[in-house]
Amino acid sequence: QVQLVESGGGLVQPGGSLRLSCxxxxxxxxxxxxxxxxxxxxxxxxxxxxxxxxxxxxxYADSVKGRFTISRDNPENSLYLQMSSLRADDAAVYYCxxxxxxxxxxxxxxxxxxxxxxxx
Amino acid sequence: xxxxxQPPSVSGAPGQRVTISCTGGSSDxxxxxxxxxxxxxxxxxxxxxxxxxxxxxxxxxxxxxxxKSGTSASLAITGLQAEDxxxxxxxxxxxxLPGSVFGGGTKVTVL
Numbered sequence: 445q446v447q448l449v450e451s452g453g454g455l456v457q458p459g460g461s462l463r464l465s466c467x468x469x470x471x472x473x474x475x476x477x478x479x480x481x482x483x484x485x486x487x488x489x490x491x492x493x494x495x496x497x498x499x500x501x502x503x504y505a506d507s508v509k510g511r512f513t514i515s516r517d518n519p520e521n522s523l524y525l526q527m528s529s530l531r532a533d534d535a536a537v538y539y540c541x542x543x544x545x546x547x548x549x550x551x552x553x554x555x556x557x558x559x560x561x562x563x564x
Numbered sequence: 565x566x567x568x569x570q571p572p573s574v575s576g577a578p579g580q581r582v583t584i585s586c587t588g589g590s591s592d593x594x595x596x597x598x599x600x601x602x603x604x605x606x607x608x609x610x611x612x613x614x615x616x617x618x619x620x621x622x623x624x625x626x627x628x629x630x631x632k633s634g635t636s637a638s639l640a641i642t643g644l645q646a647e648d649x650x651x652x653x654x655x656x657x658x659x660x661l662p663g664s665v666f667g668g669g670t671k672v673t674v675l
Contacts, residue, residue, distance in 0.1 A: 479664065489602075489610065489653055491664040503663050539609055548657035548664070550600035552612040552621070 446470040446553055448540050453558030460530050466523040466540030466555055474498070474518040477543035479551060480525045482536040490536075493525070494547050501547070527560070535562045567592060568654055570667035576644045577675045584670045586637045586654035592665055594635035597657040601630055601639045604651045604669075613652070614639060641672070649674045 452464040466478070479494040493504045493514040502514055513526040523540050537559050541551035569587040576582040586599060593599055599617050602610035612621055614630035617637060627648075629640045637656075641648055654667040 481664075488669040489655075489666040491666065494663065503661065505661065505663055544615070548597060548662075550598075550612060550615040550655065551602075551610075551664075552615070554609040554611070557609055 446542075448542065448553055448555035450538065450540055450555040450558040453538065453560045455561045455563060456530055457564050458531060458562055461526070461528040462530065462560060464525040464527065464538055464540075464558055464560075466525075468521045468523065468542075471542070473516075473521040477501075477547045478514075478516060478523045479541050479543055480512075480514060480523075481539045481541055481551070481554075482534075483539070483557075484533070484536040487536075492538075494543060495523070496547070503547075530560075530562055532562050534560065536560060567658060567665035568656060568667035570652075570654060570670045572668070573671045573673065575673040575675055576641075578644055578646065580644050581640060581642045582644060582672060583641075584639045584652055584654075584672070586639070586656075586667050588635050588637075588656060588665075590635065591660045592635075592656045592658040593632065593637060595659055597659070599630065599632050599637035600655045601628075602653045602655065604653065606650070610653060644672075644674055646674050648672060 449467045480492040495514045511529045515524045537557040539557045541554045601614040603613045604610045617632040618630045651669045658665045
């Protein structure tokens with residue numbers, strides 16, 4: 445079945461870096477746009493970035509532009525989010541999701557999420 | 565502050581009908597982009613509930629329905645059940661960003 449599994453979350457100091465991964469299975473990964481979305485504790489959903497199937501088209505939300513980098517490895521069926529210059533307000537559960545049918549469509553499925561905690 | 569506006573909470577008794585509004589602007593819903601809805605049960609990832617304004621994925625009960633008009637959209641839940649108690653989010657696309665935008669979420673409480 446179609447599945448996404450995130451990993452890489454954890455505790456990081458302010459100003460530090462972290463790389464999140466998302467392993468995809470059950471579909472032809474390279475055919476789809478993919479996105480990262482986060483949810484701060486007790487807050488709503490915030491879209492962060494998307495990447496086209498080829499990796500050539502990428503867009504970011506203003507809140508992470510210049511600090512976060514989305515990438516993908518199609519042969520490995522994997523999506524990544526490199527996060528740097530982390531701040532307290534980056535603490536959240538980070539989800540990867542498949543965009544359907546295009547970048548401006550809906551998200552399905554979602555991974556289970558990985559928690560990022562920012563603390564010194 | 566979310567780009568799309570939803571009421572923070574709605575409530576209803578079992579069996580009743582509740583609606584959740586989602587209001588956008590001229591660069592998102594009003595620009596013709598479709599609206600999608602998600603249900604998030606406590607402690608779980610969001611799950612697609614409605615796509616393209618009014619379409620239900622397989623497995624979603626027909627108690628859930630969506631509509632869109634102008635710069636707004638709505639999610640209706642008829643025959644409210646205890647298992648419907650969750651957070652609901654609307655989502656669309658903003659051509660200014662460009663990227664996806666979410667509503668702030670609405671908590672549905674079954675009385």
